Amino acid sequence: MSINKIRSVLYTVSKILGDVSAAKKGTVGKRVARRMAGKATGKLLDRLFK
Structure with missing residues (x-):
């Protein structure tokens, strides 16, 4: 399991x-x-800094 998947799971749980x-x-x-x-x-912000 990659770090990104672990982080994604942790953010979802939080x-x-x-x-x-x-x-x-x-x-x-x-x-x-x-x-x-x-x-x-x-x-x-996404639109401003494209």
Whole structure:
């Protein structure tokens, strides 16, 4: 198994754990909003630095 696959699995697990944690705390909406904002920012930066 390569380092990239291990890293990918770890990031996926951490995302799932973050979702579970947000569900327990009742802050799912805030988490979804932050994730959408992060993706939008990433796309914007990607366009700027092409």
